Each structure stands twice: as structure tokens, then as C-alpha cells.
Amino acid sequence: MSEAAIDAAPERKRGSGVKMVYDLLRDDILDLALLPGSPIDEVQLAERFGMSRTPIREALVRLASEGLVETLPNRSTMVSNIDFLNLHHFFDAITLMYRVTTRLAARARRPEDLQIIRAHQAQFAAAVAAQDALAMISTNREFHAAIAEAARNPYFLNISLRILDDGRRLLRLYYQSFEDRLPQEYVEEHEAIIAAIEARDVELCDRLARAHADQIVRQIQQLFARDHRQDLAL
Amino acid sequence: MSEAAIDAAPERKRGSGVKMVYDLLRDDILDLALLPGSPIDEVQLAERFGMSRTPIREALVRLASEGLVETLPNRSTMVSNIDFLNLHHFFDAITLMYRVTTRLAARARRPEDLQIIRAHQAQFAAAVAAQDALAMISTNREFHAAIAEAARNPYFLNISLRILDDGRRLLRLYYQSFEDRLPQEYVEEHEAIIAAIEARDVELCDRLARAHADQIVRQIQQLFARDHRQDLAL
DNA sequence: TGAATTTTATTTGTCGACAAAAAATAGACA
DNA sequence: TGTCTATTTTTTGTCGACAAATAAAATTCA
Structure with missing residues (x-):
């Protein structure tokens, strides 16, 4: 949401981006900062972190295999619901x-x-x-x-x-x-x-x-x- | 290994490639067709299935979060060892x-x-x-x-x-x-x-x-x- | 010869772009 | 007006390319 992140230091170590996004999304999901059912926009995240969609996607794939997000084919991925x-x-x-x-x-x-x-x-x-x-x-x-x-x-x-x-x-x-x-x-x-x-x-x-x-x-x-x-x- | 797969029908449904590679690698690992410790070459797999590295990588990320392969940063991913x-x-x-x-x-x-x-x-x-x-x-x-x-x-x-x-x-x-x-x-x-x-x-x-x-x-x-x-x- | 250092080659992580699929919108017709 | 169809827009999955990181090879020097 905040534009600050875009201008912030684009200097990142190769490979650290995935972990950063993964950790942050994971925390947000577990803290309910991201509510169950809410959609996750790849492009928006990419802009927010100043990186391309590729590392964002990798983080989402990992979260998906832990059951924290659900990805429908060709449709948006969303935070998993609590049963x-x-x-x-x-x-x-x-x-x-x-x-x-x-x-x-x-x-x-x-x-x-x-x-x-x-x-x-x-x-x-x-x-x-x-x-x-x-x-x-x-x-x-x-x-x-x-x-x-x-x-x-x-x-x-x-x-x-x-x-x-x-x-x-x-x-x-x-x-x-x-x-x-x-x-x-x-x-x-x-x-x-x-x-x-x-x-x-x-x-x-x-x-x-x-x-x-x-x-x-x-x-x-x-x-x-x-x-x-x-x-x-x- | 076999060149046949390269020439074979390049017509695949969008999104099916990841699952295909995932399933095949998974079976090969569980059947020990791929031995523990053996390296997995992304490029080779991409050529073999006639697709780019992106879906291959996604399959590998999934396998990694299930513990079937291990990925060292900036180094090749390999089949997980049996402890x-x-x-x-x-x-x-x-x-x-x-x-x-x-x-x-x-x-x-x-x-x-x-x-x-x-x-x-x-x-x-x-x-x-x-x-x-x-x-x-x-x-x-x-x-x-x-x-x-x-x-x-x-x-x-x-x-x-x-x-x-x-x-x-x-x-x-x-x-x-x-x-x-x-x-x-x-x-x-x-x-x-x-x-x-x-x-x-x-x-x-x-x-x-x-x-x-x-x-x-x-x-x-x-x-x-x-x-x-x-x-x-x- | 052998260890240390530089150069080359290979492989990975990331990027921007594009096409397929789905959703949203507009238009046609009753 | 409401429903169905056609068009546009948005979003995802995949691609080829490039640069960083590492491994391998070649070179230098003792």
C-alpha cells in the first residue's frame, strides 16, 4: 500500500527476496493481518517490494504447499480459510x-x-x-x-x-x-x-x-x- | 535422456506442465529411479519436457517443501538423502x-x-x-x-x-x-x-x-x- | 611439481514481455 | 428491462534473456 517501499533501497542480495516475501506474508496470514479468504495480488506485491513477479510466485507456491494459501488454476490465490x-x-x-x-x-x-x-x-x-x-x-x-x-x-x-x-x-x-x-x-x-x-x-x-x-x-x-x-x- | 520427448506433441494445456513434472519427479524419487543425493538439472529437464525452466522450478519448489529434494542457494538442487x-x-x-x-x-x-x-x-x-x-x-x-x-x-x-x-x-x-x-x-x-x-x-x-x-x-x-x-x- | 590466483564456463535467480484464460464490460436483441 | 452474446480488460502461466554466483579450468609463481 505505502509507496515508500518502492523507492526504498533496491539493493537486495540475490535469493533473499523470496524469503522476505514468504516470511512477511506468512506472518501477516498467521496474525490475521491478511484475513482468510482475502485475495493476494501478485502484481501489487511485486510493486510493493520492487521486484518482479517471479520471486513473489515462488513464495506463494511455498505458502500453498504449507496450506496457508490456496491457488485456483488460472485464478487468483487467496488466504486459506479456517475450518x-x-x-x-x-x-x-x-x-x-x-x-x-x-x-x-x-x-x-x-x-x-x-x-x-x-x-x-x-x-x-x-x-x-x-x-x-x-x-x-x-x-x-x-x-x-x-x-x-x-x-x-x-x-x-x-x-x-x-x-x-x-x-x-x-x-x-x-x-x-x-x-x-x-x-x-x-x-x-x-x-x-x-x-x-x-x-x-x-x-x-x-x-x-x-x-x-x-x-x-x-x-x-x-x-x-x-x-x-x-x-x-x- | 530420450530425445523422443523433445519432438513429441508440444501441445499442452496451460498449467498442466508443473503437475506433470512434479508427479514424474516425485514418482522417480520415491521409486529410487532418482537416487538420493543425485543432482537435478533444471535445464536438462526443461529440454526433456520441451518447456522453459519456470514450470520446472515451480515443481522443484513444491518438492522441496515436501522434503523430497534439497535446494542449496545458488547451487544445484538434489534428491534428499534417507537418514x-x-x-x-x-x-x-x-x-x-x-x-x-x-x-x-x-x-x-x-x-x-x-x-x-x-x-x-x-x-x-x-x-x-x-x-x-x-x-x-x-x-x-x-x-x-x-x-x-x-x-x-x-x-x-x-x-x-x-x-x-x-x-x-x-x-x-x-x-x-x-x-x-x-x-x-x-x-x-x-x-x-x-x-x-x-x-x-x-x-x-x-x-x-x-x-x-x-x-x-x-x-x-x-x-x-x-x-x-x-x-x-x- | 604443487599451491595460489586469474580466467573461463556453467548454473542459478530475476526480469520484462507475451499469450492463454477468466472476469468485467458493452452491445444486441427480444 | 432482462438475457444472451461479443468485446474489452485484467490476471495468470510461460517464455527467452541476462546478470550474479559458483564451479571448473587455465595460468602464474614458488
């Missing part, structure tokens, strides 16, 4: 992946993994203290992503990141509602999970991860229930 | 996904799902009867993919397909060794799984899927053990 009708699939998947990655992290963790996990947890706690809902959402994602990394299984890591991204989009819809007592409970549950991973207590990790997933599932369900009542009131 | 050192990650993942998808299929299955699953099982049984190892590998993949489809969870489906593809590549390495008694056991286990899904017996599905996964894990481990002995003998 509100089948949230139980998301709930099933996040519950299982929380459990599996936390269990595996308890087995495979190394000292540096715990450091990284603790760093993200500190940022999450800070976001909760600051009542910064957007920061809560993203740091919470990073916390669980770090656990999935520590689990070291590339298959589970891949699906976990995908689920966490969908969750980020989902929670972003309701970021206003995060000013109740729940976030503090999340902080404490995270601490318990870290301790269990450090103690290599696989069974405890399983129980804690399951309870943690149940917690977030219940919260999302409440948010949606509330939302539906509002819809009916109109 | 033999960390096969336990594969074993963990396939065991869990067999269990989860079979369980969910028992709950979510519809009549048409069973038809599809049975069709693939029939093809698998035929491949076993014909002692056609390559057909066994691909039809076995389709059988489990059909179960994952019937489970109807897009997250689990996605990771299952990825795991099954890796398994196809892994088994393809040892397709010579399939002339022992194991395939017949697989046929019977598949039948038992189908019956359990039809009966909606979730717990039985879990046990059968786990046993089935254990079976294939054991077989792959044996194949690799045998292979290592051969290496040492040289």
Missing part, C-alpha cells in the same frame, strides 16, 4: 502432539534444549505479566515449538509446527478475551512441564501435556460458544 | 500414525471408505500372490493411506502420507528381500484391521495397528542388519 466446522480435528491433533513431543522431549532433551525452552517460557511469562495477548499467543507457540524441537523427531516436529500455526491463527481471532485468569494457569502448567522434562519423567510429561491441551481446548470451545451466542443475539 | 542413522524416528512415527489413523478410522469411517480400503487390500493381496515386490510396496502404501483418509483428520493425514512415502523409499531399497513368508502375514493382518474398522472396535484397531507396525519395523531392522553384514564382508 471452524471441524475444530475437533485440530483438538485431537494438538492434544496428541503435545503429549508425544513432551514425552519424547523428556527422553531426548539436552541441556541446551532446556535453556531454549526456559527462555521462551520467560518471554511467555513476561507477556502474561504485561497482559499483552498477541505476545502471549506467539510466545506460547514458541514454547511448544521448542519442546517439539527437543523431541528431535522430524515428522512430529513438522506436524507440530503446522498445528501450532493454525492455533496461533485461531487464538488470534479472540485475543481480546485473554484478560481473565487463565494465562496465569498456563504459566504454572508450563513450569510443571519444564520440570518434568528436566526430570525425564515421561509419564508425568504425558499427564501434564494432556491436561494442558485439555485446558486450551476448553478455552477455545468457550470462546467459540460465546461467539455463537453473540451471533444469535444479533 | 539411515535416525531410523528410530521413522519407526516411532509410523507406529503412532498407524495406531492413530486406524483408531480414528474405526470411529469416522463411512461405507464408501471401507470399499476403497478393501479395493487397495485386494490389489495388495494380488501383488503378494504375484510375488511382485514393487507392487506390494506401492499398494501397501495405498492401503494405509486409505485408512488415513477414512480417519478424516487432515493433520494426521498429512503426516501419514509423508511417513508412508518415506517408507516406500526405504522398502524400495530392499525390494529383493520380499520373497519370504512375511507378505502373507501382512495380508492377514490387513484383513483383521479392516474387520476391526468395520466393527468400530477402537481398542482392537489400536492393538492390531501396533502389532502391524511392530512387524514392519522388525522387518526393516532385519533388512538393515543383513545389509550391514554384507558391507562388512566386502
